[in-house]
Amino acid sequence: GESVGLHLPTLSVQEGDNSIINCAYSNSASDYFIWYKQESGKGPQFIIDIRSNMDKRQGQRVTVLLNKTVKHLSLQIAATQPGDSAVYFCAENSGTGFQKLVFGTGTRLLVSP
Amino acid sequence: DTEVTQTPKHLVMGMTNKKSLKCEQHMGHRAMYWYKQKAKKPPELMFVYSYEKLSINESVPSRFSPECPNSSLLNLHLHALQPEDSALYLCASSQAPDPDGTQYFGPGTRLLVL
Numbered sequence: 548g549e550s551v552g553l554h555l556p557t558l559s560v561q562e563g564d565n566s567i568i569n570c571a572y573s574n575s576a577s578d579y580f581i582w583y584k585q586e587s588g589k590g591p592q593f594i595i596d597i598r599s600n601m602d603k604r605q606g607q608r609v610t611v612l613l614n615k616t617v618k619h620l621s622l623q624i625a626a627t628q629p630g631d632s633a634v635y636f637c638a639e640n641s642g643t644g645f646q647k648l649v650f651g652t653g654t655r656l657l658v659s660p
Numbered sequence: 661d662t663e664v665t666q667t668p669k670h671l672v673m674g675m676t677n678k679k680s681l682k683c684e685q686h687m688g689h690r691a692m693y694w695y696k697q698k699a700k701k702p703p704e705l706m707f708v709y710s711y712e713k714l715s716i717n718e719s720v721p722s723r724f725s726p727e728c729p730n731s732s733l734l735n736l737h738l739h740a741l742q743p744e745d746s747a748l749y750l751c752a753s754s755q756a757p758d759p760d761g762t763q764y765f766g767p768g769t770r771l772l773v774l
Contacts, residue, residue, distance in 0.1 A: 579760040591750070645757045646691065646708065646763065648702075652701075
């Protein structure tokens with residue numbers, strides 16, 4: 548049978564839709580959060596980051612929301628395109644003095660034309 | 661330019677072999693990292709180098725030996741690996757080891773241990 552964790556959560560959307568990818572983080576002391584995009588066969592690519600003194604940050608077509616009360620992070624992608632298809636990871640910095648990134652489990656985004 | 665390069669792209673090795681992975685960046689970054697990523701899993705931190713000194717070792721087995729010859733280069737020496745060490749090995753760098761600096765990743769070396 549299947550083992551838990553072998554399949555990534557998947558979000559399927561149509562081209563042009565807005566996408567929302569969610570992430571729960573574990574360490575209430577984490578003060579820096581990043582979203583990465585990883586395409587097949589490539590390394591993670593930085594999308595956007597946010598510090599714990601903010602609750603929203605916008606980039607080009609992307610917005611990150613941070614809710615420290617419930618330890619929740621979300622990535623919103625506007626007007627999703629087929630090129631946005633990838634696995635998206637949130638990461639939190641749990642290090643003190645150094646960067647020690649802990650990645651979430653990831654979400655696969657599939658965009659249909 | 662935010663490029664981190666890694667060589668080789670693919671590597672197949674036997675359990676008795678010794679091999680090395682290489683990572684290079686020319687962005688003037690002073691912190692460099694090694695991660696291991698298994699299929700369908702997130703990257704997991706292995707080592708952190710800060711100003712060419714090993715700062716964090718996440719309890720990695722001694723068959724993995726990192727080396728930072730200069731501020732632009734990071735190596736990972738492999739010896740007597742096990743099949744379960746097969747994974748994508750990612751290198752990353754950031755401008756400084758500060759807690760809120762952006763890490764930029766290379767494309768990775770896909771390692772298969774037979």
